[in-house]
Amino acid sequence: MVQKSKRPPVTKIDAPVPPKRRGRPRAYQPDVALGKALDLFRKDGFAATSLDDLAAATGMNRPSLYGAFGDKRELFIKSYRRYREDARVAMGDIFRDELPIRRRLERIYAVALDIYLSGESGPRGCFTVMTAASEAVHDPDIRAMVLEGFTELDKAFAACFRQAKEKGELSESADPVVLAQLASATIHTIAIRARARMPRKELEAIANGALDVMLGAAK
Amino acid sequence: MVQKSKRPPVTKIDAPVPPKRRGRPRAYQPDVALGKALDLFRKDGFAATSLDDLAAATGMNRPSLYGAFGDKRELFIKSYRRYREDARVAMGDIFRDELPIRRRLERIYAVALDIYLSGESGPRGCFTVMTAASEAVHDPDIRAMVLEGFTELDKAFAACFRQAKEKGELSESADPVVLAQLASATIHTIAIRARARMPRKELEAIANGALDVMLGAAK
DNA sequence: GGAATTTTTTGCGAAATGGTACAAAAAAGT
C-alpha cells in the first residue's frame, strides 16, 4: 500500500502524541490501568489483593502487569503515589483559594468525604490511613510516604490557620500548628469511621463540631 | 456437630482447680494462645497472617487451632474481642476515677500510647483502627464490633466531659459530645501515626495540643 | 519483504494457604 502512515503533524506542543514506539503496541493505557489497580488496593488492602485480581481489573495479564509496573509491592507504591497526586489535585484549589477560614475548611471536609465515601462496593476510605495501619510498620519506603502524607496535610492546614490568623479571623492566642493537628485528626477519624460505614450525616456532624471547637475556642 | 458440648457453667470463675476433664488434656492454655494470636493479628493484619503463622506462634498445630477457636475469621473475631476486653481493663480505672479533667485525659492518652507503641517488631497500633481500615467494610459482624468500639470510646469521653462540666471545670458553652468526638479523633490520629512509627514525643505533643484546645487552656 | 523490537499470550511450577481426615496418644470412667 501507500506508505505514509498517519504521521502525527507537529501541531500541538505538549499533546499526548504517541512517540512512535518501536514494537507491538500496548493493549492498555498505563494511566487507566493504574487507576484500576488503585481502586482494588483501596477496596481490599495490599495483602488481600492478588495479582490475579489486579490482572482481571486492569484487563492485563500478569506478565504485562509485571512488565509495566514491577512486582506487587511496586505496583502498590505506584498506586499510592497516584492516589496522593489525585488527592492533591482535588484539594489543591481549596487550599489555595482565599476563602473565609470556616468556609474553606468546610469545603475541604466535603471533598475529603467525597473521596472516602466513594466506591461501588463500600466506602474506600483514605489510602494513607489504610496503608499506615497495615504496611507502614514493616516497609520503610511505604512508611516514608505515609509520614510525608501526614506532614503534608498538617502543613497545608497550618498554612490555612496561619493565614486566617493574619486576617484576624482567629484570636491572637490561636496556635496554627496545634489547630492543624486537630484538623488532621478530624480528617483521620472521619476516614476511619467512613470505612466502617458510618453514615455521611454523622461524619459531617463530627466535622462541623470539630470546626466549632477549633474556630470558636480561639475566639 | 462442630459445637462444643463442654462447658458446665464454671471454668471462668477464678478456680485454678482443674475440673477433671475427660479426654486427653490440652497442651495449650486457651488464654495465652489467644493472646499470641492477637499479637500476630495486630502485627500483620488479618489477610497477611496465615494459619501456619498462628500455629507456630501459639505452639498449637492447625487442627487444634481449628478445634479450639474455629476458622481464621472466628479466631480473628475472638482476638479482637480479647483486645477490647484488655483495653477496657487498662482504661477502666481512669475513666472511673474522679480526677481533674486534664489529668484524667492525660492519663488516658498515656495508656493509649502504651498500648499502641508496644510490640517487639514495631508499634502495634490500635486493633480497632486497623480492623476498621481493612475488614470492617466487607464483614458485617466485624463492622458492628468496630462501630461499637467507636461509640464506646465516644461515650466514655463524653461522660468525662459531662462530669467535668458539672464540676465547673469547663465553660457552660462546652458541648461534651462534640468534645468527646474530638478526643476520640485525637486517639485515632495518634493510633495511626504511631503505626507509622512517629516518635512518642511527637505523639504526646499532639495529645497535649489537642487537650489545650479542647479544654480551652490555650493562652 | 525481512530484521528488529516490544508486547501479549499461554502455560508452567514451586510454594503457600485454608481446611480436613484419620490414626495415635493421653486422660477419666467402669
Add this chain to the structure above:
DNA sequence: ACTTTTTTGTACCATTTCGCAAAAAATTCC
C-alpha cells in the same frame, strides 16, 4: 483391663498465589 472421651500429630487435598519462561503477535525500521 477395657472402654470412652478428648486432644494431638501427621499427612493430605484443593486451591490460590506469585513469578517466570518461551512462544506468538503486532508494530517500526531498513
